[in-house]
Amino acid sequence: MKSLFPKEFLWGGAVAANQVEGAYLTDGKGLTTSDIQPQGIFGGNVTRVAGDFNVKDLAIDFYHRYAEDIALFAEMGFGCLRFSIAWSRIFPQGDEAEPNEAGLAFYDKVLDELEKHNITPLITLSHYEMPLGLIEQYGGWGNRKVIECFERYARAVFTRYGQRVKLWLTFNEINMSLHAPFTGVGLPHESSKQAIYQAIHHQLVASALAVKACHELLPDAQIGNMLLGGLQYPLTCKPNDVLEAMQKNREWLFFGDVQVRGRYPGYMLRAWRDEGIKVEFALGDEAILANNTMDFISFSYYFTGCASADPYEYSRGNILNIITNPHLPASEWGWQIDAVGLRTLLNLLWDRYQKPLFIVENGLGAKDKLEAGGSIRDPYRIHYLREHLLQVAEAIEDGVEVMGYTSWGPIDLVSASTAQMSKRYGFIYVDRDDEGHGTLERRRKQSFFWYQKVIATQGASLAEPVQE
Numbered sequence: 001m002k003s004l005f006p007k008e009f010l011w012g013g014a015v016a017a018n019q020v021e022g023a024y025l026t027d028g029k030g031l032t033t034s035d036i037q038p039q040g041i042f043g044g045n046v047t048r049v050a051g052d053f054n055v056k057d058l059a060i061d062f063y064h065r066y067a068e069d070i071a072l073f074a075e076m077g078f079g080c081l082r083f084s085i086a087w088s089r090i091f092p093q094g095d096e097a098e099p100n101e102a103g104l105a106f107y108d109k110v111l112d113e114l115e116k117h118n119i120t121p122l123i124t125l126s127h128y129e130m131p132l133g134l135i136e137q138y139g140g141w142g143n144r145k146v147i148e149c150f151e152r153y154a155r156a157v158f159t160r161y162g163q164r165v166k167l168w169l170t171f172n173e174i175n176m177s178l179h180a181p182f183t184g185v186g187l188p189h190e191s192s193k194q195a196i197y198q199a200i201h202h203q204l205v206a207s208a209l210a211v212k213a214c215h216e217l218l219p220d221a222q223i224g225n226m227l228l229g230g231l232q233y234p235l236t237c238k239p240n241d242v243l244e245a246m247q248k249n250r251e252w253l254f255f256g257d258v259q260v261r262g263r264y265p266g267y268m269l270r271a272w273r274d275e276g277i278k279v280e281f282a283l284g285d286e287a288i289l290a291n292n293t294m295d296f297i298s299f300s301y302y303f304t305g306c307a308s309a310d311p312y313e314y315s316r317g318n319i320l321n322i323i324t325n326p327h328l329p330a331s332e333w334g335w336q337i338d339a340v341g342l343r344t345l346l347n348l349l350w351d352r353y354q355k356p357l358f359i360v361e362n363g364l365g366a367k368d369k370l371e372a373g374g375s376i377r378d379p380y381r382i383h384y385l386r387e388h389l390l391q392v393a394e395a396i397e398d399g400v401e402v403m404g405y406t407s408w409g410p411i412d413l414v415s416a417s418t419a420q421m422s423k424r425y426g427f428i429y430v431d432r433d434d435e436g437h438g439t440l441e442r443r444r445k446q447s448f449f450w451y452q453k454v455i456a457t458q459g460a461s462l463a464e465p466v467q468e
């Protein structure tokens with residue numbers, strides 16, 4: 001068997017603080033946008049009423065069980081764990097002058113555990129949550145004040161953990177602010193495009209300032225951006241559909257263009273002009289963006305979609321206003337499965353940016369069944385992951401530089417879009433349901449042993465057929 005992946009390839013998994021930690025008010029943590037969205041990231045801006053149930057309040061209790069969970073990741077052979085820091089553990093209201101020591105201490109312990117097992121940390125500074133205080137006090141990212149607060153937070157964690165964390169990401173799926181503005185930039189869901197793009201501009205400046213701080217404070221670390229890789233195909237070969245697909249892809253590639261190339265692309269300036277959007281730049285913003293670009297590009301990959309110049313096609317579309325592809329199967333949640341699209345996307349990003357790429361999320365959300373005796377057979381998940389990883393190998397053969405692969409949700413966690421526990425991604429089963437019942441006990445699924453072998457053989461075992 002020949003290994004398909006380079007020796008230094010980082011294998012692992014990815015989680016986010018608000019989807020695993022729980023302990024939502026422990027050790028001085030402040031409330032976040034996620035804490036008041038019990039129905040998930042598209043749930044809009046809600047006011048939390050005392051007694052409301054939010055499954056994320058406890059999530060899978062990683063806050064108290066991180067050592068057990070990291071030991072299980074180590075047993076699978078993880079070389080890397082991507083996780084996020086909850087900003088509001090470090091700055092509970094977001095604008096304090098000094099960080100919260102108890103919050104900082106928690107991630108010290110997580111890092112100790114990772115070090116013990118020789119697992120490289122990859123930290124996301126902000127994954128779908130921000131301190132609620134920054135919305136109450138300043139109105140979220142629409143206000144430049146938040147840039148300063150974020151920079152202070154980034155500097156605090158770089159200083160504290162920089163000796164042992166060499167891989168960083170700024171904002172998770174930064175392009176999602178266009179679809180979930182409350183989650184992304186702390187703005188009301190009904191905000192105008194003008195307001196959303198202004199807030200996005202502030203966030204892009206903050207991201208560049210975090211790059212600057214990282215390079216200044218940690219010269220041997222690398223920092224990347226994080227995009228939702230929302231590849232879209234033309235629904236037909238009609239030239240206008242092809243053009244429409246290009247425009248739709250630019251809606252998300254635009255973020256990469258600013259973060260990697262360091263300037264706003266002409267097509268976006270034109271789109272703003274056409275729509276009468278005027279984004280205000282402060283003196284110096286352009287230089288900040290130009291001088292502080294990303295070392296690498298990371299992205300999530302779950303599904304592709306189609307674009308059409310015919311508005312009628314959209315009336316039949318699904319999530320995120322994309323049209324269903326008639327040639328692809330879908331998950332139980334309607335996400336269309338497209339392994340080949342991952343190779344296409346890797347090549348597209350490589351051709352466009354010529355920067356190393358890191359696949360920091362990919363996986364299948366599915367309902368699992370606990371068999372009598374406690375085992376969980378999940379060949380569907382193995383099929384999904386195997387097909388995608390084989391396409392990653394193809395892209396590597398194509399000459400694309402791929403740093404690693406962290407599958408989403410190596411342990412079952414709370415879904416971001418639906419806030420369900422039953423949408424499971426893990427190699428490790430967690431005994432908890434959507435209503436919060438369960439012992440939280442962890443169990444190894446069939447896919448646990450499969451992934452363990454993939455890692456141990458550096459991908460060579462992907463050649464083997466899946467055991468049904």
Ligand code: BG6
Pocket residue numbers: 016019128172173228300361365408414415416417418423
């Ligand atoms: C990505 C997010 O969009 O997709 C994760 O970065 C999220 O936070 C993942 O969990 C899967 O989505 P969902 O909605 O199935 O949890």
